[in-house]
Amino acid sequence: MAEASKAVADSRANLPFVYRQYSAEQLKQVLYKMYLIRRFEEGAEESYTRGLIHGTMHLSIGQEASAMGICMPLGEDDQITSTHRGHGHCIAKGAEVKRMFAEFFGKTTGYCKGRGGSMHIADVAKGNLGANGIVGGGIPIAVGAALSSKMMKTGKVVVSFFGDGANNEGAFHEALNMAAVWKLPVIFVCENNGYGMSTSTARSTAVKNIADRAAAYSMPGVIVNGNIFSEVAEASYKAVERARAGEGPTLIESKTYRHRGHSKSDRNRYRTKEEIEDWMSNRDPITLFENELREFGFIDDKGIEAIREAVVREIADGIEFAKASPSPDVSETGNYVYTEQA
Amino acid sequence: MDAMVRELSYAQAIQEAMAIAMDMDDRVFLMGEDIGVYGGAFQVTGDLVERYGAERVLDTPISELGGAGVAVGAALTGMRPIFEFQFSDFATLAMEQIVNQAAKMRFMLGGEISVPVVMRFPAGSGTGAAAQHSQSLEAWLGHVPGLKVIQPATPYDAKGMLLAAVADPDPVMIFEHKLLYKMKGPVPEGYYTVPIGRADIRREGRDLTIVATSIMVQKALDAAATLEAEGIDVEVVDLRTIRPMDKQTVIDSVKKTSRLMCVYEAVKTLGIGAEVSAMIAESDAFDYLDAPIVRLGGAETPIPYNPELEKATVPQVPDITTAARDLVKGVR
Ligand SMILES: Cc1ncc(C[n+]2csc(CCOP(=O)(O)OP(=O)(O)O)c2C)c(N)n1
Ligand SMILES: [Mg+2]
Numbered sequence: 001m002a003e004a005s006k007a008v009a010d011s012r013a014n015l016p017f018v019y020r021q022y023s024a025e026q027l028k029q030v031l032y033k034m035y036l037i038r039r040f041e042e043g044a045e046e047s048y049t050r051g052l053i054h055g056t057m058h059l060s061i062g063q064e065a066s067a068m069g070i071c072m073p074l075g076e077d078d079q080i081t082s083t084h085r086g087h088g089h090c091i092a093k094g095a096e097v098k099r100m101f102a103e104f105f106g107k108t109t110g111y112c113k114g115r116g117g118s119m120h121i122a123d124v125a126k127g128n129l130g131a132n133g134i135v136g137g138g139i140p141i142a143v144g145a146a147l148s149s150k151m152m153k154t155g156k157v158v159v160s161f162f163g164d165g166a167n168n169e170g171a172f173h174e175a176l177n178m179a180a181v182w183k184l185p186v187i188f189v190c191e192n193n194g195y196g197m198s199t200s201t202a203r204s205t206a207v208k209n210i211a212d213r214a215a216a217y218s219m220p221g222v223i224v225n226g227n228i229f230s231e232v233a234e235a236s237y238k239a240v241e242r243a244r245a246g247e248g249p250t251l252i253e254s255k256t257y258r259h260r261g262h263s264k265s266d267r268n269r270y271r272t273k274e275e276i277e278d279w280m281s282n283r284d285p286i287t288l289f290e291n292e293l294r295e296f297g298f299i300d301d302k303g304i305e306a307i308r309e310a311v312v313r314e315i316a317d318g319i320e321f322a323k324a325s326p327s328p329d330v331s332e333t334g335n336y337v338y339t340e341q342a
Numbered sequence: 343m344d345a346m347v348r349e350l351s352y353a354q355a356i357q358e359a360m361a362i363a364m365d366m367d368d369r370v371f372l373m374g375e376d377i378g379v380y381g382g383a384f385q386v387t388g389d390l391v392e393r394y395g396a397e398r399v400l401d402t403p404i405s406e407l408g409g410a411g412v413a414v415g416a417a418l419t420g421m422r423p424i425f426e427f428q429f430s431d432f433a434t435l436a437m438e439q440i441v442n443q444a445a446k447m448r449f450m451l452g453g454e455i456s457v458p459v460v461m462r463f464p465a466g467s468g469t470g471a472a473a474q475h476s477q478s479l480e481a482w483l484g485h486v487p488g489l490k491v492i493q494p495a496t497p498y499d500a501k502g503m504l505l506a507a508v509a510d511p512d513p514v515m516i517f518e519h520k521l522l523y524k525m526k527g528p529v530p531e532g533y534y535t536v537p538i539g540r541a542d543i544r545r546e547g548r549d550l551t552i553v554a555t556s557i558m559v560q561k562a563l564d565a566a567a568t569l570e571a572e573g574i575d576v577e578v579v580d581l582r583t584i585r586p587m588d589k590q591t592v593i594d595s596v597k598k599t600s601r602l603m604c605v606y607e608a609v610k611t612l613g614i615g616a617e618v619s620a621m622i623a624e625s626d627a628f629d630y631l632d633a634p635i636v637r638l639g640g641a642e643t644p645i646p647y648n649p650e651l652e653k654a655t656v657p658q659v660p661d662i663t664t665a666a667r668d669l670v671k672g673v674r
Pocket of ligand 2: 194
């Protein structure tokens with residue numbers, strides 16, 4: 001047994017981080033989840049188009065490796081705060097898609113009992129403290145959760161996801177400063193997809209890389225290709241180790257791209273078709289990961305096909321579950337405002 | 343009550359409440375600007391850092407938005423922070439975390455979490471601190487479902503309501519008038535709570551109900567003492583909590599006296615007086631009214647620096663006395 005695992009380790013010695021660090025089963029599970037995120041987003045989009053979901057939503061198609069890579073080294077007790085583009089984070093942190101669909105459909109079986117919708121999706125039991133409708137809103141909250149971890153000595157690490165647009169909010173700067181001063185176990189993850197709605201980082205942000213801002217708060221600033229799962233997971237792994245060792249926060253900039261528009265109202269006037277096409281065809285995170293898995297012998301075409309089919313089934317079942325679930329009664333509109341009413 | 347009752351200042355009463363809360367529960371801690379060795383801008387935390395250490399009496403950077411967010415995050419993950427704003431005016435920098443996050447998080451997440459954070463706001467005018475350090479913004483927060491907003495007016499209530507706030511599972515905003523900090527009054531030793539959401543009849547009377555908040559309670563009592571000599575019998579209701587408001591106590595009082603006056607320091611328009619008046623107008627107490635309702639509130643200006651102007655900006659005892667006398671005598 002020991003011999004065999006040593007042989008496996010040797011054969012992987014020159015491979016990228018995740019192929020050395022995790023088992024084939026774990027990596028297949030990652031591929032499954034990346035597909036689950038992609039198909040969840042597509043399922044949500046389609047349900048929206050068919051009028052089953054109201055409001056708006058922000059899809060994370062194209063950013064799956066980032067969500068999965070960051071969450072890979074986290075345990076179930078570790079916590080995240082998420083953003084308006086948070087479906088992928090929620091799934092990566094362990095949520096069930098059926099209850100997410102139910103939430104989007106406004107049903108009582110949804111994670112927030114139909115009160116939150118896409119923009120407030122959360123699975124608190126799995127350590128997701130919630131998406132956020134306010135750009136940058138979750139960043140100080142994550143620092144507070146990390147303060148709890150330190151004061152209560154729980155050993156939890158907290159990840160705060162946010163976008164490139166959020167790095168120009170005051171909350172970002174105040175939060176990073178406090179996390180560094182108090183050496184808190186928190187990881188700031190900027191998913192830089194190039195734009196905050198229509199405004200490119202070149203037009204909004206005075207530094208070339210958002211990670212450069214880490215220097216101002218005396219913490220490591222790490223840039224990763226957010227579309228390469230292994231790169232993201234490796235950076236996250238190191239940041240988690242640093243946090244758990246009591247050495248304080250890290251800022252990770254995960255450079256990625258969203259394939260879809262900002263939200264349902266986007267006409268894509270601020271970027272070219274060629275640019276979008278390039279990211280979709282040449283840098284798709286799922287394709288990149290799948291190719292590596294195949295190349296390194298972790299999976300074959302049959303295995304990939306099986307994953308894809310299983311995901312399609314889980315998504316279809318999830319949508320059915322959501323459709324069949326009951327809506328809250330209007331007499332319950334006032335619930336959950338204060339604790340004693342619940 | 344068996345506990346020994348001493349005279350304490352309002353600030354001492356708050357400090358004692360925070361110490362008791364920290365003694366009783368390891369999860370309770372204090373955060374704020376210069377609350378450690380400095381003792382807080384108004385010496386409310388005083389020397390607590392010596393007893394509880396710098397971790398539990400945590401000096402924050404000058405970061406109101408971030409600090410409030412940290413308090414919210416700590417609260418929703420198991421701690422019980424008491425966050426001191428140096429001045430209530432600086433709530434304006436933290437509105438995002440208070441209004442969008444703390445107040446709504448439980449609701450948005452379908453009741454899966456609660457946010458047991460306490461925020462303390464030294465408020466009000468009278469210290470010569472001018473327009474950006476003298477405001478009364480409690481009605482701003484009182485407008486937000488999900489928050490509880492209280493204004494204790496005595497040392498006794500300051501201690502008991504703070505302890506009730508710490509025990510409360512939801513975010514509680516405490517507005518403390520800065521001129522009250524030195525006010526002395528009886529305060530029992532040990533733990534007790536004064537319930538949030540209940541008004542207090544501070545003086546019983548037959549001719550007129552004055553609903554007052556915070557520092558205006560004492561001013562209304564002073565006015566009532568003057569009017570008593572003239573044969574006018576004023577009932578003073580200390581609202582104590584503005585959300586959730588104790589409507590019944592006010593309704594019952596108005597039914598008894600048939601006249602209502604609201605006195606508060608915040609800008610008169612769109613304030614607590616409007617809410618109390620409308621609440622009475624909507625209730626069966628409306629039929630009992632013998633005269634139009636009167637509101638005495640702050641002037642429609644920022645708080646000026648000049649001490650005479652500053653005093654003229656908010657209701658003073660003679661203003662209350664005159665308005666109450668006119669109301670009872672039917673002078674319009
Ligand atoms: C405080 C605040 N300002 C503006 C908005 C409107 N808004 C929602 S998402 C968004 C863009 C955010 O960009 P980024 O942080 O890069 O995240 P991305 O959408 O690219 O994932 C804007 C302007 C908001 N929700 N909150
Ligand atoms: Mg962006």
